Amino acid sequence: MSDELITADEMLTQIDHKPPGKGWMDTPVNIRKGMYCYASNPKSVEYLGLPNARPWNPMEDDWKLPDNWQEIVHNAFKDRLERFRSFKVFMDICVRCGACADKCHFFLGTGDPKNMPVLRAELLRSVYRNDFTKLGKIMGKLNGARPLTIDVLKEWWYYLYQCTECRRCSLFCPYGIDTAEITIMGREIMNLLGLNIDWIATPIANCYRTGNHLGIQPHAFKDMIDFFVEDIEEVTGLALEPSFNQKDADILFITPSGDVFADPGTYSCMGYLMLFHYLKEKYGLKVTWSTYASEGGNFGFFTSHEMMKRLNSKMYAEARRLGVKWILGGECGHMWRVIHQYMDTMNGPADFLEEPVNPITGTKFENACNTKMVHISEFTADLIKHGKLDLDPSRNDHLSVTFHDSCNPSRGMGMLDEPRYVIQNVCKNFHDMPANTIREQTFCCGSGSGLNAGENMEQRMAGGLPRANAVKHVHEKYGVNMLSCVCAVDRAALPALMEYFVPEVEVCGVTELVANALILPGEKERETDLRMEPLPGREEES
C-alpha cells in the first residue's frame, strides 16, 4: 500500500522479489485505501427504502451484516437468474478464452489480475457454480466453485466497485458476454445487504427529494441559471430570457445537474442557453427548462433496476405535465444509456409525446421514435448540416481539440460521428486519439458508474491511465490542449486526471465550443470566450 510506511528490512526483502505466484482464489482480498469509495450514509439508504441501513466501514473486520446474509444473497442470486436470461447465460457460457482479459482500463491501470473482466465475472460465477450447478457442488474448487464466505463477499464488494460498467470488455468477447451486466447484478445483490457507497446513495436520495443529485432546490437552480445569463451578457452584450417550467413550450430540455453546478460543465450550460436563445430569435423555437426534473443523470442505474426506473420516470412525468412535444437531452453519459437501453421497457412507451422532428430542419429523429428523447449533439449536428447556425470557428483558434468518447453515448448508444461533426464545424484544430482508444473502443474516464469521489483518487488515476496515455500522445504529437466530451461525469472526472498525467490539457463540453463560435443575432464584438479568457488576436484590438 503506497501510503503505509514499511521498515527497511521489509524494503530489502520486497524490492528484488517477485510477488508470490498464487492462483486467484488463493490470493486473499487486500482492501487498500484510495481504491474504494466510502460506505453510504445510513440516512440516505433509509430515505430510499433500501434494506439494512447502518454505519459500516470497509476497513473494519465486522461489516455488521444481517445474520441471514448468505440466505439473502442466495435467494437474490436465484431470483435474478430466473428473471434475467442474459445473466444466466453469462454465468454458463464463458470458455475462459482470455480475449477480454487485457481490455479493461482498471486491469491495464492497476495491474491487479482480479481486474481482468474474466476474473471479475468469476467472482460471481464461482459462487454460482457452487450454489446452482451439480458439477460445482460435487467437484468444488476443481470445477472453479467455492462457497460464499465473508471473504468472498468482501472480494465482490471491492472488485465490483472497481468496474465502471463501461462494457469495453464485451466488445472483445466472442460470446458477447457483458461483464458490466454481471457487475450490475452483483451490486444489486450487495445493495440488499446495505453494502452501498455514499457517492451513489446520497445523490440518489437527493435526486428523489429535490430532483437533482446535489440536492439543489428549484430556486437555487434558477439563481444559478440567472447568473449564467449575467455572464453571457458580459460576453455577448445580450440579455437572455430562458424559460422555466413553461407549459406551451415545444421542447423540454434536461441535462445533468453537474452542468449547472460544477465547472467546467457550467460553460456548456451557458452554451445551451445561448443555443436556445439563438433558435428562439431566429426560428421561434420554444425550449424550456424544468426546475423539478432538474437532473438527467440517473445514479439509480448503479444501484438497481427499480431505482433506475424510479428516477427515469420523473423526466417523463415532467414532460407530460408540461405538455411538450418531445425531450432534448444535454451532454450526459449514463442518462443516455438508461434512455437507449432500458427506458422503453421500463417506463415506455412515451406515447403521450410526439415522435421527435426538428421543426427547423424537418429532420425526423427515427432513432428516438420510442424514447422521444434526442441528444443535443444529434440536434446540433442536424442544425449545422442544414446550415441553420451562423458560426465563426476562428473564435476557437486558440484551441487544439481532441474528443473523448464517453462509454455510454458511444458504446451504450452508438453515437460516434455527431459530436465529431459538430466539433469540426466549430473548431479548426481537431485531432482524434489513436483508433484503439476511441469510438466503440474508447477507454473509460476511470470514474464512471458512481466512482467519481475524492477518497478513491488512486483508483481513479489508475483506471484513467489508458485514457490519459492517449491524450498525452495527441498532446505531444499535435499540441492538443483541450479534451472535449459529452458527459458530465467526464467533465467532473477528467480535469483531475489531466492535472495528474497531462497538466497542459483542459477539459470542456462540446456545446461550450459551439457557443464560442455561435454568432447570436445582435451581439457585440466578442472579446473573450465563455471562460472570460481573451480571444486570440482580439486582445490587442480592444
Next chain:
Amino acid sequence: MNLEKTLAQHKAAILQAWFDQVVETYPSDTAKMLKRRKDPFANPVGSTTRKGLEGLLEELTGRMEPQNIISHLDPIIRIRSVQSFSASQATGFVFLLKAVIRRRLQDKAPQCLHGEAMTALEDRIDRMALAAFDIFMQCREKIYALKAEDQRRQTAAALRRANLITEVGDKVPDPKNNNT
C-alpha cells in the same frame, strides 16, 4: 575493453533484462501481458516503463542530464505511485539495474566489475534512485491535493462565481460582540 564500451555493446540485452525485472514486480499474470503487448495504447504500463528505462539507460551511459533523468523517471513513477506499491517498491526498480549490469558483466566482461569506473557507475544509479524518490513524493502530494480539493473545487468555484457563497471577508469579527 573498458566499461563504457562494454555497456554500449550490451545495452540492448541490459535493457531487456532490466525491463523484465521491473515488470516482474507485478503479479505474474500481469507481467506476462506487460511483456507481450507491443501496442503502446493497449499496454500503457508496459510501453511507458520500457520507454522510460530506455531513456534512463541512455543517460546513465551518457551525460546524466538531471532534466532528462527526471523526464524519463516521471512517467514510470507517476503510474507506480497510484498502484499497489509501497514507496520502496514504487521507486526501487532503479536499483534493480545494478544487479542486472553486474550479472551481465560477470558473464561477458568480468574484468570490468572492479575498479573506479564501476563504482562511479553505481553512484550514478544511486543518484537516479534518489531522484526517483523525490518524484514519488511529488506524485503522492499531488494525489493528496486532488483528494482534498477535487470535488469541492469544482462545485465551489461555480457557486462562488455565482455569488451563492459568502466567504469570510477582511473584517475580523469582534470577539466581544456576540452578534457577529
